[in-house]
Amino acid sequence: MTATESTASRAAEILSRPVELGGLSVPNRIAMAPMTRMFSPGGVPGEDVVSYYARRAAAGVGLIVTEGTYVGHDSAGESDRVPRFHGEEQLAGWAKVAAAVHEAGGRIVPQLWHIGMTRRPEARLNPGAPAMGPSGIRVGRDGESQDGHTMTARDLDDVIAAFADSAAAAERIGFDGVELHGAHGYLIDQFLWERTNRRADGHGGDHVARTRFAAEIVAAVRAAVSPGFPVVFRYSQWKSDAYDARLAETPQHLEAILAPLSAAGVDAFHASTRRYWLPEFDGSDLNLAGWTKKLTGKPTITVGSVGLDGDFIRSFAGEGFAARGIDDLLDRLERDEFDMVAVGRALLQDPEWAAKVLAGRFDELAAYDPAALRTLS
Template sequence: MTVTASPASRAAEILSRPVTLNGLTVPNRIVMAPMTRQFSPGGLPGEDVASYYARRAAAGVGLIVTEGTYVGHESAGSSDRVPRFHGEEQLAGWAKVAESVHAAGGRVVPQLWHIGMVRRQGEPPYADAPAVGPSGIGADGTEGAGKAMTRSDLDEVIGAFAEAASAAERIGFDGVELHGAHGYLLDQFLWAGTNRRTDAYGGDAVARTRFAAEIVAAVREKVSPEFPVIFRYSQWKQQAYDAKLAETPQELEAILAPLAAAGVDAFHASTRRYWVPEFEGSDLNLAGWTRKLTGRPTITVGSVGLDGDFLGAFAGEGSSVQGLDNLLDRLERDEFDLVAVGRALLQDPQWAAKVLGDRLGELQPYSAAALKTLS
């Protein structure tokens, strides 16, 4: 007689498998997705931020990717409540975050971030800093919205990412993630819609990867060979949900290959709904295609465990719990390697413990009220 595993025990079995990213072994397949919270006044993550991440680690999240943190460049951000990954006090705060997550049994990487042309002049933390980008074109296509980056600007930003990665290793983090998604600076170079440069950093798809690839290479040079470097990217942009870096697998490979060659150990492929096929004629999602094309481990993300995408959350919408069977089927086929969970983990710090402990019936629907607290 064949005994079929219950959905709950199947989830625990499949998600509990360890996975290796370069020199880091992650104890299971559950990742906490990076989510901007703005609970760090002065750019300084305090004890409440450390506790927030440690609670998720204690409940079984295998790898935590922190909220986006600004690198040490004055144009990198637009809020004095988003944490910064530079400055003595700020890095001391981050060291306590890493220590707290490790004490709870987790692994943690900071997401390093520069928002580029999304910034508006006059915004904190450095009000006089201009918005900078590949061509001075706003994320919405507005001409003259900021400054086209010079060679000196490029070098400064490359150095800021490399220095932040070096600091991350020095203060005890397990790797880094570079934010190259959602219409922010690195993505602005990757996307033809915002990159109109005529020098070596613009033109065809491969040329548009040069800036991001140089950042990856500079980071790789500053950290230990076994220190994982994750690169997050997306097709969609905050200002253009239907935008595409690549229309075909061949175009996607042209973009990803230089990044992999520069030293990316894993890709975090951001989609709004993980179950949507990326290209016609295949059921593979973006993470699945990324793994197939690069051979690197991949993280999938996009409304895991919920029936609505995260954009509705910012409009005050809730989401109901969605089954995990589709996700588990894809993991079992090795379509991707890890699964990043966002809003479900905001709603319930115990989400991983419930999924790994055969307690799927205890999962809670998402309420937008979860955005307002750091619980």
């Protein structure tokens, strides 16, 4: 990637500004996006995970959002190599991660996760635990099936408590906040989406009713941590197996979804898109994070193929990309469309991405190459 002297100086000035998320001061506008790695046997993050996050914090990432971590519920996940955010050994490993990131000058929040109906029958973690969701509906690329467990009132209470317990643990072991994974077709998102939530009780129905479970999790987490401990909520329109899915077709629908979450205690929203530069609704250039900030007044984080010239989904097929310029990103940050930018695969490819961009060393940024990421170091 090449850049003019003007772009380099703008990047240094705009991205270096500190920002407040709830009671947390973040030193700059660059976040590390959460990316599942499965490098934690037994759900325990080891020394390699410590160095992985600390290396990026030392290179200038202001806020690290960890890979998704399972909350303490038997059906929360499926892989024994995905880290968990419960259990003595697991939390001891995460405490080392947080300490190393702080020593490197960064801030860090864990992403708390329950996968819901995406849990497969052959799951190795807690075999026999059922996949569960609002209506037991599984949506895949080949259609949908109703082969899961429809959550009871007791199930709802247990999952809400699991999120609250993990959030309290995060504060106790030294993290700077938490992010709740409400995106991409996982459990919380399954309640938000009309295709997977067909309940006839108070947790199903219209746009507002479908937010009830998510808002209850937010409220429980908010009550479990200190007032200044930020709660970030990540959400998306698209789903992992339904890229064209939409929670909201209009800004009015989006406002109806976000308002209960904001009122329940969300301090900042992380709006996940596949391409951050695309407008979310007709008649406006605002992307999803921009609309979220406009509708809620809360700080927002944008994400979606930052630093790449193509859709990150294509990387799963082994496709590489050239680096993409960030002039449009800087323009949006400069006019406060959103507050932070989360960088995923570009930062995975190059741990020094933030340092290079903040210093204007755009010519040193490498093109994205999936084959080079096998060690994810």
